Amino acid sequence: MAARRILLGITGGIAAYKSAELVRLLKKAGCEVRVVMTAGAEAFVTPLTFQALSGEPVRTSLLDPEAEAGMGHIELAKWADQVVIAPASADFLARLTHGMADDLLTTVCCATEVPIAVAPAMNQAMWSNARTQRNIQLLQDDPQISIWGPDRGEQACGDNGPGRMLEPEALAERVLGASPQAAGGVLAGRRVVITAGPTREPIDPVRYITNHSSGKMGYAVAMAAALAGAEVVLVSGPVSLPAPRGVQVRGVTTAQEMLNTASAAVDEGCDIFIASAAVADYRPEQFVDQKIKKASDTMSLSLVRNPDTLATIAARDKPPFTVGFAAETTDVARYAADKMKRKKLNMIVANDVSIPGLGFSSDRNAVTVFWPGGSESIGPDSKQTIANRLMALIAEHISRTATV
Structure with a gap:
């Protein structure tokens, strides 16, 4: 598999810490990874973490004069082969559904022509909310967008149910597609x-x-x-x-x-x-071809x-x-x-x-x-x-x- 360019968007949620492992897996598989973080994401994990793992500067602001001098959001939108949002919060999904472009990540999503995958991550009640489900239905009808997850299980708040972000390994597998073998991986050719x-x-x-x-x-x-x-x-x-x-x-x-x-x-x-x-x-010394009947205590x-x-x-x-x-x-x-x-x-x-x-x-x-x-x-x-x-x-x- 030739190296792929993955733009990873990270939104506000406790699952943001798992995205660090996702970056590491994608890099190990030979992908180029650039990260865009929302303000909410920065409250959970620092941009420096993702810069160290990806080897690329992390973008956090739409109104960054230095980056926007070259129309940075358009450059990012054109650079990527695929956009992956993990975790994708309920707020982000709502804004993506309605075509908003009020921060760097939603603006890139509006500007890009490549596939966009979102990995929802939120409390089970938020996921089950009727408004969230209407937004999900609209996104599922969009041919450019794929919904990956969510998973079910215990959540950080103590609830149990649907809403957990898929594990980084499962997300990496989906990004890499049907043939995850990575050119340049540590076991390439083995x-x-x-x-x-x-x-x-x-x-x-x-x-x-x-x-x-x-x-x-x-x-x-x-x-x-x-x-x-x-x-x-x-x-x-x-x-x-x-x-x-x-x-x-x-x-x-x-x-x-x-x-x-x-x-x-x-x-x-x-x-x-x-x-x-x-x-x-x-193994049993002999296989009995008829069911053994209960005939004694031992x-x-x-x-x-x-x-x-x-x-x-x-x-x-x-x-x-x-x-x-x-x-x-x-x-x-x-x-x-x-x-x-x-x-x-x-x-x-x-x-x-x-x-x-x-x-x-x-x-x-x-x-x-x-x-x-x-x-x-x-x-x-x-x-x-x-x-x-x-x-x-x-x-x-x-x-x-x-x-x-």
Whole structure:
């Protein structure tokens, strides 16, 4: 993907702090980013933050004599390939709907001919208000404008409902479009195979053995790899998650299927293999093809060991750069270091899944990444932010190995 010119408008709202991460993601993906802030936005985040992240001066005033000497708002309107407003407050949406041009951001929106995307962010009552919904309907009828979101969930005020701005990673994915691979990204030209989610080991036609993995971490890793420029194959166990845009997903159910599918994907070419799936260590020795009837107070189930996808890939004659995951409940560092050494991994990501609110099924995590001779702790933070940092670490280590 060629570098794109993104004009990011930031309006007043607590979600303005998330826009800093959006700028960082877009820059990492090879985009040029310029930021326009309203006066309300400046009350939440300083322009200096966005100037540092974008590498460009931040524009805040329509009546800036120096900028307007060259008709700055027209220059910005013509420079952009796309305008993204995130967060878009209820006030801004109302002014955009009715074509007002009473500050720099609305003036640019009036002057530009490129697509405009707005990411609403407001209290759930404000979002549900009839006047806001009328404005949204008018904007949806405008072929130049796209509405991205909002999301549902807990809000800064304590309410719960629709109105949350989409997360920066989701917005970046939409900006980058159907093919998020970024020319110049830290993993540009690399092919990455990732496993994610749980496996299910059948007992009979209605029962199976599984675990609590939601697949969220693995899917975040896949999205981060794509945003970093890689071609990504995601071998996924059964999860309830949408496929990351631009990522090839190959679905599996059992541990044996995961091994077979991952091995085939690696055979097709693989620079980096990341095993984030929570693969069942054991499966029933026998599958009963009829439902087992309840006949006594106890039942014995004989289990046999499953194949180890991570160890199998790492043991190849010419293995890819191999990264494992270790979900532990005690003595995390010792178990992770032992697993890395025993399976001959280049890197391992360890987390304590016993900590409430982190790990399985959560959108947040806290991990420590280990490699021979070093480590780095990341989080607590969103799984996507952790995944993004993991890609940077992997890229650093591959680059360092290539120059040795």
